[in-house]
Amino acid sequence: MAEQKKMVEAITSMEEDFAQWYTDIVKKAELMDYTSVRGCMVIEPYGWAIWENIQKILDAEFKELGHENVSMPLFIPESLLNKEKDHVQGFAPEVAWVTHGGSEKLTERLCVRPTSETLFCEHYAKVIQSWRDLPKLYNQWCSVVRWEKTTRPFLRSVEFHWQEGHTMHETAEEAKAETERMLNVYADFCEKQLAIPVVKGRKTDKEKFAGAEATYTIEAMMHDGKALQSGTSHYFGDGFARAFNVTFQGRDNSLCHPFQTSWGMSTRIIGGIIMTHGDNNGLVLPPAVAPIQVVIVPVAQHKPGVLEKAKELQAQLKKQFRVKLDDSDQTPGWKFAQYEMKGVPLRLEIGPKDIEKGQCVLVRRNDREKIFVPLENLESAIAEQLELVRKGMYESALARRENMTYTVKTLDEMKKTADNKPGLIKAMWCGDVACEEKLKEVAGVSSRCIPFEQEHISDTCVCCGRPAKSMVYWGKAY
Amino acid sequence: MAEQKKMVEAITSMEEDFAQWYTDIVKKAELMDYTSVRGCMVIEPYGWAIWENIQKILDAEFKELGHENVSMPLFIPESLLNKEKDHVQGFAPEVAWVTHGGSEKLTERLCVRPTSETLFCEHYAKVIQSWRDLPKLYNQWCSVVRWEKTTRPFLRSVEFHWQEGHTMHETAEEAKAETERMLNVYADFCEKQLAIPVVKGRKTDKEKFAGAEATYTIEAMMHDGKALQSGTSHYFGDGFARAFNVTFQGRDNSLCHPFQTSWGMSTRIIGGIIMTHGDNNGLVLPPAVAPIQVVIVPVAQHKPGVLEKAKELQAQLKKQFRVKLDDSDQTPGWKFAQYEMKGVPLRLEIGPKDIEKGQCVLVRRNDREKIFVPLENLESAIAEQLELVRKGMYESALARRENMTYTVKTLDEMKKTADNKPGLIKAMWCGDVACEEKLKEVAGVSSRCIPFEQEHISDTCVCCGRPAKSMVYWGKAY
Numbered sequence: 001m002a003e004q005k006k007m008v009e010a011i012t013s014m015e016e017d018f019a020q021w022y023t024d025i026v027k028k029a030e031l032m033d034y035t036s037v038r039g040c041m042v043i044e045p046y047g048w049a050i051w052e053n054i055q056k057i058l059d060a061e062f063k064e065l066g067h068e069n070v071s072m073p074l075f076i077p078e079s080l081l082n083k084e085k086d087h088v089q090g091f092a093p094e095v096a097w098v099t100h101g102g103s104e105k106l107t108e109r110l111c112v113r114p115t116s117e118t119l120f121c122e123h124y125a126k127v128i129q130s131w132r133d134l135p136k137l138y139n140q141w142c143s144v145v146r147w148e149k150t151t152r153p154f155l156r157s158v159e160f161h162w163q164e165g166h167t168m169h170e171t172a173e174e175a176k177a178e179t180e181r182m183l184n185v186y187a188d189f190c191e192k193q194l195a196i197p198v199v200k201g202r203k204t205d206k207e208k209f210a211g212a213e214a215t216y217t218i219e220a221m222m223h224d225g226k227a228l229q230s231g232t233s234h235y236f237g238d239g240f241a242r243a244f245n246v247t248f249q250g251r252d253n254s255l256c257h258p259f260q261t262s263w264g265m266s267t268r269i270i271g272g273i274i275m276t277h278g279d280n281n282g283l284v285l286p287p288a289v290a291p292i293q294v295v296i297v298p299v300a301q302h303k304p305g306v307l308e309k310a311k312e313l314q315a316q317l318k319k320q321f322r323v324k325l326d327d328s329d330q331t332p333g334w335k336f337a338q339y340e341m342k343g344v345p346l347r348l349e350i351g352p353k354d355i356e357k358g359q360c361v362l363v364r365r366n367d368r369e370k371i372f373v374p375l376e377n378l379e380s381a382i383a384e385q386l387e388l389v390r391k392g393m394y395e396s397a398l399a400r401r402e403n404m405t406y407t408v409k410t411l412d413e414m415k416k417t418a419d420n421k422p423g424l425i426k427a428m429w430c431g432d433v434a435c436e437e438k439l440k441e442v443a444g445v446s447s448r449c450i451p452f453e454q455e456h457i458s459d460t461c462v463c464c465g466r467p468a469k470s471m472v473y474w475g476k477a478y
Numbered sequence: 479m480a481e482q483k484k485m486v487e488a489i490t491s492m493e494e495d496f497a498q499w500y501t502d503i504v505k506k507a508e509l510m511d512y513t514s515v516r517g518c519m520v521i522e523p524y525g526w527a528i529w530e531n532i533q534k535i536l537d538a539e540f541k542e543l544g545h546e547n548v549s550m551p552l553f554i555p556e557s558l559l560n561k562e563k564d565h566v567q568g569f570a571p572e573v574a575w576v577t578h579g580g581s582e583k584l585t586e587r588l589c590v591r592p593t594s595e596t597l598f599c600e601h602y603a604k605v606i607q608s609w610r611d612l613p614k615l616y617n618q619w620c621s622v623v624r625w626e627k628t629t630r631p632f633l634r635s636v637e638f639h640w641q642e643g644h645t646m647h648e649t650a651e652e653a654k655a656e657t658e659r660m661l662n663v664y665a666d667f668c669e670k671q672l673a674i675p676v677v678k679g680r681k682t683d684k685e686k687f688a689g690a691e692a693t694y695t696i697e698a699m700m701h702d703g704k705a706l707q708s709g710t711s712h713y714f715g716d717g718f719a720r721a722f723n724v725t726f727q728g729r730d731n732s733l734c735h736p737f738q739t740s741w742g743m744s745t746r747i748i749g750g751i752i753m754t755h756g757d758n759n760g761l762v763l764p765p766a767v768a769p770i771q772v773v774i775v776p777v778a779q780h781k782p783g784v785l786e787k788a789k790e791l792q793a794q795l796k797k798q799f800r801v802k803l804d805d806s807d808q809t810p811g812w813k814f815a816q817y818e819m820k821g822v823p824l825r826l827e828i829g830p831k832d833i834e835k836g837q838c839v840l841v842r843r844n845d846r847e848k849i850f851v852p853l854e855n856l857e858s859a860i861a862e863q864l865e866l867v868r869k870g871m872y873e874s875a876l877a878r879r880e881n882m883t884y885t886v887k888t889l890d891e892m893k894k895t896a897d898n899k900p901g902l903i904k905a906m907w908c909g910d911v912a913c914e915e916k917l918k919e920v921a922g923v924s925s926r927c928i929p930f931e932q933e934h935i936s937d938t939c940v941c942c943g944r945p946a947k948s949m950v951y952w953g954k955a956y
Contacts, residue, residue: 035550042549043548044548045546048548069526075518077514095579096576097577098575098577100575122513123513143620158579159553
């Protein structure tokens with residue numbers, strides 16, 4: 001038990017220092033390691049396995065909806081990046097430039113892709129000829145690079161992994177529907193698989209993607225009350241298509257420009273999982289993406305029959321679950337602490353007395369509830385408990401968000417709330433970017449989104465007092 | 479049938495111009511597209527689906543053998559690349575250098591990884607402490623960049639996708655066994671899944687990987703008699719571990735350096751599939767990795783019941799196979815040519831007469847054999863035919879390799895054979911690099927490998943006449 005205590009002490013408590021708690025967890029749970037490349041990390045096996053599980057679920061959904069995977073180049077020539085004006089203004093300040101190949105200076109600089117709209121457009125211009133070629137529903141899994149000044153593991157890094165969907169459609173309506181459809185895929189994935197409640201909405205013009213007509217977002221609230229943009233879906237109209245000369249022959253034989261979308265979710269969501277569900281004992285992982293769903297810890301494993309039974313259960317359960325048996329010579333106490341740190345959703349304890357009674361003990365990671373279950377029908381008991389873990393995680397995250405969401409009507413209230421109460425703040429807005437800037441300056445909050453589910457809080461803008469256009473979520477964000 | 483003819487005419491015949499035949503196929507089968515980034519390509523959905531199938535099979539085998547996936551940074555600081563002398567000499571001339579981040583000049587240049595030994599060593603130095611931490615069996619799927627002057631789709635490109643395994647072991651024997659084990663995984667994968675016969679052997683010192691003690695290779699022969707290095711496995715001894723100060727406390731408490739391996743297979747193998755199996759009608763894909771294993775072509779599809787039956791078969795077969803129904807309004811002739819071009823292993827034709835007789839027609843892509851099969855037990859008939867496709871492809875590739883492999887004893891014979899007979903040439907070698915260089919100069923051949931299966935052809939080196947050490951495969955290579 002001394003060892004258990006030692007391990008737990010090694011994490012800073014989140015109440016004491018949330019940032020340090022986060023850093024402790026990503027290291028102690030062996031999700032990542034730092035490298036000598038600023039802002040770039042090693043994602044270690046346990047962290048990468050979470051990403052692989054996320055990929056598997058999302059990729060199957062994308063394909064089910066008719067998307068096809070492709071691979072675009074890592075590099076974008078400077079002239080190609082320059083083709084869409086808003087886009088290059090947004091991204092040029094934060095790209096890495098390749099200037100030399102071997103010992104030779106390049107005639108044109110190449111940037112390492114920060115996102116791939118330009119590359120997809122170049123390709124689409126070649127392969128789209130007729131309305132019969134539409135829609136084109138492409139996606140790629142890759143890493144991209146943005147030269148961020150301040151970086152944090154998973155949340156903001158120079159290199160990060162993601163998927164980027166890029167689609168082209170015959171009509172604006174179809175493209176808008178795709179934008180919405182994919183936002184819903186992300187929202188459902190977060191809520192149903194990751195147990196992270198999200199707010200769906202639209203970004204203000206100030207916060208939207210460089211070159212997009214509209215950016216839609218799902219926003220989640222972290223343990224410390226800050227918001228995390230967890231997935232975005234962009235509608236481009238035909239702006240890029242015009243800039244890149246992507247055309248097709250329409251049904252009436254006229255030459256048209258297609259309408260475009262892009263949408264992405266990244267390894268950042270791993271940071272979201274940590275900060276939504278983690279506690280002072282470590283990670284708490286949603287069963288759908290946990291590399292280990294059930295850890296079997298034998299109790300008094302030197303006693304005859306215990307290890308045999310544990311191995312038998314492992315063999316039986318691994319057909320249906322991701323299961324690990326820890327039969328190392330560490331103490332059960334050390335193992336309990338270790339797999340709590342790693343966020344394993346269910347612990348299965350089995351000792352001589354349990355075997356006698358034909359039962360085992362299941363302990364849920366999220367609420368530490370302990371259940372004695374008979375060994376017959378163990379699979380269905382585990383499936384049920386895993387679902388309870390997911391549900392419990394979701395409900396507790398939702399309750400926290402509701403408790404930490406405030407409504408304000410005046411600038412003064414906004415400032416007081418922002419200063420004293422971590423969380424999201426609902427307030428009316430006139431639609432003017434000047435008010436967004438003032439709120440940032442005065443209260444330190446930015447607009448998170450204009451939620452699809454609007455409420456009428458008052459008639460006037462929280463900042464300027466002019467007539468309000470919409471209710472906005474404001475907050476501090478990662 | 480006019481359309482069918484038109485499509486087939488669009489490929490240059492391989493006898494006329496093999497290089498053009500290859501280029502025609504990669505484009506017409508929609509495997510890839512060129513981009514404005516020199517030597518970097520778009521891998522289109524049909525090409526990427528082949529790679530995903532390759533990944534799925536290999537990844538499962540790696541994991542079964544205990545390997546874990548990780549993700550290393552895209553960049554390597556110049557000082558890190560410089561740590562191992564032979565390695566930097568080999569790779570520095572062909573890397574892309576990032577010199578600027580945003581508008582800021584970097585204090586140290588970063589290269590885009592050409593391979594990741596240096597990054598793995600940096601990480602291993604931190605996470606390996608004791609013999610209990612060994613072996614470390616890591617792998618990553620990623621893309622790497624080498625600034626090649628002359629590029630060809632899949633075969634040699636500036637950016638290419640691959641997996642790179644990097645392992646650390648307690649003893650030299652274990653590391654050597656891993657090197658051999660992974661070479662066998664590659665060889666079995668090529669022969670059993672891709673139907674590509676390979677020669678297993680060791681590279682000469684001249685041809686080995688920069689920084690390795692030994693490089694093992696599998697070499698395949700393409701349709702034109704040239705060799706393709708299709709997978710490599712390297713043994714490093716403890717050279718990198720010493721350069722990067724990777725140490726562990728041994729069983730006797732002494733401080734030791736671990737022994738290292740790395741091994742890789744890349745998208746190059748897609749080029750190998752094309753050039754081993756393709757013919758003048760297009761691609762011929764091994765069933766294990768074909769994106770479509772069975773294409774259903776309805777005949778006289780306007781007749782009552784035909785499309786219904788075709789759809790019914792599709793629904794039935796897709797549980798077990800990757801199946802596509804083409805019910806577009808193109809003619810059957812056009813469709814036959816289209817899916818031959820795409821290399822689909824089996825075509826299933828179904829028309830009114832077949833339905834009457836309760837049968838369908840299966841046509842094998844590789845040998846165009848036509849088989850009438852009853853609709854009951856269709857799944858097992860298809861599984862059987864797919865296996866016959868694989869077997870037929872393998873046997874025909876093996877027969878070609880045997881027919882195009884020659885044995886020579888003198889420099890004169892070597893020159894005559896190399897000049898007149900495309901293929902591999904077996905000849906004895908003294909082990910001196912000077913003879914390798916002379917053979918390159920005089921006969922235009924390089925050493926492909928020192929095969930594990932040695933033969934005694936003569937007592938003396940084919941080049942210098944001194945006593946021979948081993949039999950070597952020589953040839954022209956991609």
